[in-house]
Amino acid sequence: MHELVAGFPVVLEQYVAWGEMDSFQHLNNVVYFRYFENARIEYLHRMDWFAFQKSTGIGPILASTQARFRRAVTHPDKLLVATRVSALREDRFTMDYRIVSTKLSDVVTLGDGVVVTYSYTEDRKVPIPDELRRRIEQIEGKSLVISH
Amino acid sequence: MHELVAGFPVVLEQYVAWGEMDSFQHLNNVVYFRYFENARIEYLHRMDWFAFQKSTGIGPILASTQARFRRAVTHPDKLLVATRVSALREDRFTMDYRIVSTKLSDVVTLGDGVVVTYSYTEDRKVPIPDELRRRIEQIEGKSLVISH
């Protein structure tokens, strides 16, 4: 895998669609958030969270997200959309996103998103279950301290 | 309402978003189908179909749809997205779509969609319930013959 995504355990290949460019003839800013979502969902699949949610009622909710656009992207291009969990808190964790253009051989976009662990049965935020924390640490290949 | 949508009982106002234009600097073809959907959903709301679905398990499925693009559309523009039910068959009906640009004072796109009445409890297509047919006729202000 590309050195610019070293340290990111989950990396998606993402082809830029022509129709995702806007009339400035660059990839529209909104689309990057779809790409972030694609990587986030892939991470949740690796955690097998959806099966966990079925048995516990605890699911993910995106509380916030942001992006910094460093370079414009154009079709055609193959992007690498990389994500990792960078911080755990009591009832939420932060995922970092990094998008690399293989055409430009450069990081084009950085971002993050905060995911809350939410009990749909109790209708409230809950602490990150130990089981989910272990799965995250397994994917990351290291232990993560919960910060307060 | 505009004379170019005369005869259409359901008409939505739709502002063209800048970001819906593609790199040819025209409204992207895909977006027209979202606009068709918006008008279709509004029609289903007028029929109060979603409540009917809850009590009967019979819902709509889009079986096919098409569009003919007559003139290019650009932001900014306010479109009128008009729809009517033009034909009933045993287990499906056809909705016509017509999109008018108020900037161009012209019909810019024509289309249609075929909606199947589907029983989610029986997992099969079912004849259009009489109740739904009556609601369609009420919206259209005329009786509609089922063609075979």
Added chain:
Amino acid sequence: MHELVAGFPVVLEQYVAWGEMDSFQHLNNVVYFRYFENARIEYLHRMDWFAFQKSTGIGPILASTQARFRRAVTHPDKLLVATRVSALREDRFTMDYRIVSTKLSDVVTLGDGVVVTYSYTEDRKVPIPDELRRRIEQIEGKSLVISH
């Protein structure tokens, strides 16, 4: 390549994004037209049409398109989006689209689109240039008769 797309010279692999499903938890109908577009653009790239357009001013315009939805698609799935030119007319040609789900091992959607050859310098439709017809025939691996 999959037997269900045999006879189609251009085939894209397309991963279904989670966020492309709608609240019926199926791939939303609008997205299929984006997938058609992705295959169409790939075909135009194979024709090297964009370079041709720069030197001649003759570009493609989508005049109409349609889809028939045979089976519902859900994330995750890898689709094959196949296209071929099936008919030439004086100033336009028809592209067939076929989408195969590798999860379902079945054809899920069929469609087509009509592309007009348009001179942006003369601002009118023009006959399909011989050069473009030759490129289409080369991709298709057979000669195509222009129907009137």
Added chain:
Amino acid sequence: MHELVAGFPVVLEQYVAWGEMDSFQHLNNVVYFRYFENARIEYLHRMDWFAFQKSTGIGPILASTQARFRRAVTHPDKLLVATRVSALREDRFTMDYRIVSTKLSDVVTLGDGVVVTYSYTEDRKVPIPDELRRRIEQIEGKSLVISH
């Protein structure tokens, strides 16, 4: 106009499309950024920036953007998407976004975006032209200090 958008000089009415909900049956997070963009573009129209860009070559580039999601939004709903310029710096300015649900009578999303003033002729960031700053101050109804 609604009291929850008091102090915002530009407010768009935005109807939530059914097809913008995802399979969690809430408005998908990506769509909020399209709504932010719609408000941003409306603000740029009020500034008449596009005409300014034609005569000077200086256009806007979105450098970063973020959103905090406070409450889930569902179709049908009419949102108010409000924006204001909250800070000027040498070569960029910050726009705040606030989205209010008229169904919930509550603020559902907060966000911002940083817009850089970029000279496409000189291919570099440039200081905010005095003319643009005056137009922003006119829209905001107050003077804004450039912070360093």
